[in-house]
Amino acid sequence: MRLNKINLKVLAVLFVLLVCSQLPAQQPKTKESPSQSIQITQQILCKKGELDAQKDIREQDLGYYFYGRPSPRFNTWMRIMRETYPLKIKGGGDIISEEGVCYNQIIHQKLKEKYGPDVITIITSKLDSLYAAGLGDRHPEYKGGEKALLNYIYCNIPDSLLSHNPKEIPQVVYKITITKEGEVENNGMIHSNAHSKGRPKYGHQADIILADLPKWIPGIENKQNVGFKVYYLPFKFDLRMKHKHCLLID
Numbered sequence: 121m122r123l124n125k126i127n128l129k130v131l132a133v134l135f136v137l138l139v140c141s142q143l144p145a146q147q148p149k150t151k152e153s154p155s156q157s158i159q160i161t162q163q164i165l166c167k168k169g170e171l172d173a174q175k176d177i178r179e180q181d182l183g184y185y186f187y188g189r190p191s192p193r194f195n196t197w198m199r200i201m202r203e204t205y206p207l208k209i210k211g212g213g214d215i216i217s218e219e220g221v222c223y224n225q226i227i228h229q230k231l232k233e234k235y236g237p238d239v240i241t242i243i244t245s246k247l248d249s250l251y252a253a254g255l256g257d258r259h260p261e262y263k264g265g266e267k268a269l270l271n272y273i274y275c276n277i278p279d280s281l282l283s284h285n286p287k288e289i290p291q292v293v294y295k296i297t298i299t300k301e302g303e304v305e306n307n308g309m310i311h312s313n314a315h316s317k318g319r320p321k322y323g324h325q326a327d328i329i330l331a332d333l334p335k336w337i338p339g340i341e342n343k344q345n346v347g348f349k350v351y352y353l354p355f356k357f358d359l360r361m362k363h364k365h366c367l368l369i370d
Contacts, residue, residue: 162218169222172210177230184227185220186212192257192340193247199257199342200246205231205239250343260298260339260348270365273355276329281321282359290316290357292326300345302335310352326355 176182184207188194201207207227211220231239250256262269283289293311296304309323316322330353338345 165218166222169219169224170226172219173223173226173230177226181208182206182227182230183208183210183223184212185210185217185224187214187216187220188212189214192259193251195341196250196257197243197247200243200250204243204246205235255340255343257342258340260302260351261337263334263337267365270361271367272333273329273365274362275366276332277325277355277357277362279359279362281325281357282362283315283357284359286358286360288315289313290319290322291354292316292322293352293354294326294330296330296351296353298336298338298348298351300338300347302338304330304333304336306330316357322355322357325357329355 182205184201186198186201186209188197190213198209198212202209210223211217228239235242247256262272264271281290291311291313292309295307295310297307299305306327309326312323339348340346
């Protein structure tokens with residue numbers, strides 16, 4: 121009786137092994153590589169952009185992804201695009217997405233069908249003409265540029281206030297506004313380092329320089345002079361800076 125039980129157990133094990141051997145072998149799952157995953161994601165985003173563009177075309181509500189690093193010239197280009205063609209802002213910035221690229225490709229084609237093949241050339245020509253006339257967006261600028269500004273500042277700091285020790289340089293930073301007329305408005309000191317704190321003579325000298333600072337070329341936005349309120353001007357009371365910048369300007 122005991123032998124029969126053992127034989128039955130052996131037969132059961134053999135039966136299980138036989139059944140398992142006849143089952144189809146499972147293929148191991150292949151893992152997608154990072155590059156394949158990125159490619160699939162880009163394809164999905166591209167398709168999303170294409171479908172979105174086709175929807176906007178059907179609804180006659182065209183948009184555009186305005187890609188580029190923010191700057192006065194970029195802002196001017198974007199405004200001319202929207203003034204020339206009826207485009208809403210879909211997105212943009214300095215990080216390009218696959219969705220936006222594929223959306224723009226379809227919108228480009230639609231614009232060419234409606235306005236002709238030179239849609240981008242027209243914008244570039246308008247942009248260049250606007251800047252040639254001095255009416256493109258721009259930040260305020262000191263006449264002669266940064267070189268002339270540094271020359272003015274350091275030529276007007278007395279040697280008695282300048283440090284000879286490069287490890288102990290007094291420094292103050294001022295916030296200024298350039299009005300739409302190009303006047304300089306002193307908004308006060310916003311920072312002073314350890315070598316200038318408690319020593320008002322450095323701030324006093326910066327105040328004198330700012331009070332006498334010549335007019336700037338004002339900023340322009342949308343063809344009009346505008347005030348600019350976030351300009352920060354550092355004053356380093358460093359003898360080496362005077363030797364470097366207080367030179368004759370050609």
